[in-house]
Amino acid sequence: GAVVSQHPSRVICKSGTSVKIECRSLDFQATTMFWYRQFPKQSLMLMATSNEGSKATYEQGVEKDKFLINHASLTLSTLTVTSAHPEDSSFYICSAGGRGSNQPQHFGDGTRLSIL
Amino acid sequence: GQQLNQSPQSMFIQEGEDVSMNCTSSSIFNTWLWYKQEPGEGPVLLIALYKAGELTSNGRLTAQFGITRKDSFLNISASIPSDVGIYFCAGQESGGYSTLTFGKGTMLLVSP
Numbered sequence: 001g002a003v004v005s006q007h008p009s010r011v012i013c014k015s016g017t018s019v020k021i022e023c024r025s026l027d028f029q030a031t032t033m034f035w036y037r038q039f040p041k042q043s044l045m046l047m048a049t050s051n052e053g054s055k056a057t058y059e060q061g062v063e064k065d066k067f068l069i070n071h072a073s074l075t076l077s078t079l080t081v082t083s084a085h086p087e088d089s090s091f092y093i094c095s096a097g098g099r100g101s102n103q104p105q106h107f108g109d110g111t112r113l114s115i116l
Numbered sequence: 117g118q119q120l121n122q123s124p125q126s127m128f129i130q131e132g133e134d135v136s137m138n139c140t141s142s143s144i145f146n147t148w149l150w151y152k153q154e155p156g157e158g159p160v161l162l163i164a165l166y167k168a169g170e171l172t173s174n175g176r177l178t179a180q181f182g183i184t185r186k187d188s189f190l191n192i193s194a195s196i197p198s199d200v201g202i203y204f205c206a207g208q209e210s211g212g213y214s215t216l217t218f219g220k221g222t223m224l225l226v227s228p
Contacts, residue, residue: 006158032213043119043204043218044159093158097213104149105208105216107158 003027004096006108014116015086021079021111023094029074030096034105035067038091050077084115122205122219130227131196137203137222138189145207148181148188149216154201162203163190195226 005024013019023033031052036044048069049057056069066088068080077096081088091112097105122139129135139148147166151159163174165181165188172179178191188207192199205219 004158034215043220044216046215049215091156095158095216104147104161104164106161107151110156110158112156 003106004094004108006094006111008111009109010112010114012114012116013084016083017115019081019084019113021081021092021094021113023077023079023096023108025075025096028096028103030077031074033071033077033094033096035069035077035079036093036095038093038110044093047079050079052077081113084113086115089113089115120205120207120217120219122222124222125220126223126225128225128227129195133195135192135195135199135224136189137205138187139205139207139219140187141207141217142186143207143217144185145217146185146210147208148179149206149208150177150179150188150190151204151206152201153204153221159204192224195224197226197228200224200226 003026007022011019033050035047037047038044046059047062050069050071052071058064071077091110093110095105095107097103120139120141149164150162152162153159163172163179168185169183170181176193181188202221202223204221206216208214208216
């Protein structure tokens with residue numbers, strides 16, 4: 001069964017709306033979670049690393065004020081796309097991995113965001 | 117950012133055929149992972165490799181961690197239509213808290 005749950009699976013909203021996406025680790029504690037963005041027919045692009053209890057680490061070129069990340073507990077990270085515009089439309093995916101060296105990352109089912 | 121060289125980019129095969137895809141890197145990784153992604157879904161972990169030279173199977177899937185720690189391959193035997201999807205390799209420097217470096221993916225199409 002799924003070990004990482006992501007919600008919602010699909011969002012369609014008007015330009016200017018802020019959208020929150022949740023990522024939960026279901027049966028393990030994840031002090032670190034990752035947020036990716038994927039364009040059609042492309043690989044996953046890491047946006048940011050979400051750290052529980054501290055600020056997220058953003059990849060170069062990703063606007064931290066545009067993509068707000070909150071990791072308030074050991075099992076939940078949220079990504080908020082603020083004042084979304086059509087160019088923000090994409091497939092957003094989170095992942096989480098356990099602490100140990102043999103704990104691979106598992107991915108959520110992704111969120112398809114469509115901004116009209 | 118850094119990316120792995122994954123090949124082939126796509127494959128179109130008939131049901132029952134065997135498939136092989138591979139990834140190479142200029143950097144050493146301590147973990148190699150293989151994921152499958154179907155349309156509209158997140159990647160699903162197929163096989164995780166943690167030791168150089170390791171050969172691991174998961175049903176009809178077999179993957180190996182190259183001895184130099186700079187490459188890995190994935191084989192699928194006796195392919196079936198539900199094997200259709202995009203397969204990604206990913207390298208990881210250490211444990212689950214470190215970032216993944218992805219290949220560009222191999223799209224697999226299987227005709228019945």
